[in-house]
Amino acid sequence: MTLPSMIEIAACVDRQPGAVALSELLEHDRLAPEDAACPGPEMCGLRALYAAWHGEELVGYGGLCWSGDSLPRVCDVAVARAHRGMMLEDAMIDVLLEDYAQDPEGGEWVVGLHGARHDVTERIARITATRAALMMSEPL
Numbered sequence: 001m002t003l004p005s006m007i008e009i010a011a012c013v014d015r016q017p018g019a020v021a022l023s024e025l026l027e028h029d030r031l032a033p034e035d036a037a038c039p040g041p042e043m044c045g046l047r048a049l050y051a052a053w054h055g056e057e058l059v060g061y062g063g064l065c066w067s068g069d070s071l072p073r074v075c076d077v078a079v080a081r082a083h084r085g086m087m088l089e090d091a092m093i094d095v096l097l098e099d100y101a102q103d104p105e106g107g108e109w110v111v112g113l114h115g116a117r118h119d120v121t122e123r124i125a126r127i128t129a130t131r132a133a134l135m136m137s138e139p140l
Contacts, residue, residue: 007083009052009091011050017061025061029079058080061076062096074097077089097110098123
């Protein structure tokens with residue numbers, strides 16, 4: 001019996017997708033075209049970029065940006081059609097929100113796909129509590 005390989009979601013700083021594969025994925029498989037592409041790191045304050053991989057194949061991508069003058073927002077989420085409906089869409093959003101909650105300088109709300117609002121208050125509280133517990137357990 002052969003098991004399907006797992007899908008890996010990794011920060012783009014750790015595993016960079018190829019320009020052609022990324023361009024094709026965004027062109028054909030963007031989940032919310034109305035949630036326009038981030039205009040560029042220098043203009044939107046790009047905070048996080050993640051890619052999903054099935055082996056060597058790029059099957060998902062998403063970003064989170066914040067310019068400082070509005071709520072942070074999820075942008076450019078794309079999932080290959082063959083991998084939709086397997087909760088990859090939700091996993092991509094979850095990874096972006098979790099990353100943002102590590103340092104939520106734009107506040108406790110993030111604008112998601114189709115204008116949905118995500119409250120990251122509980123994530124922030126959990127991360128803060130975990131950090132505090134780790135600091136208390138470290139020997140002086």
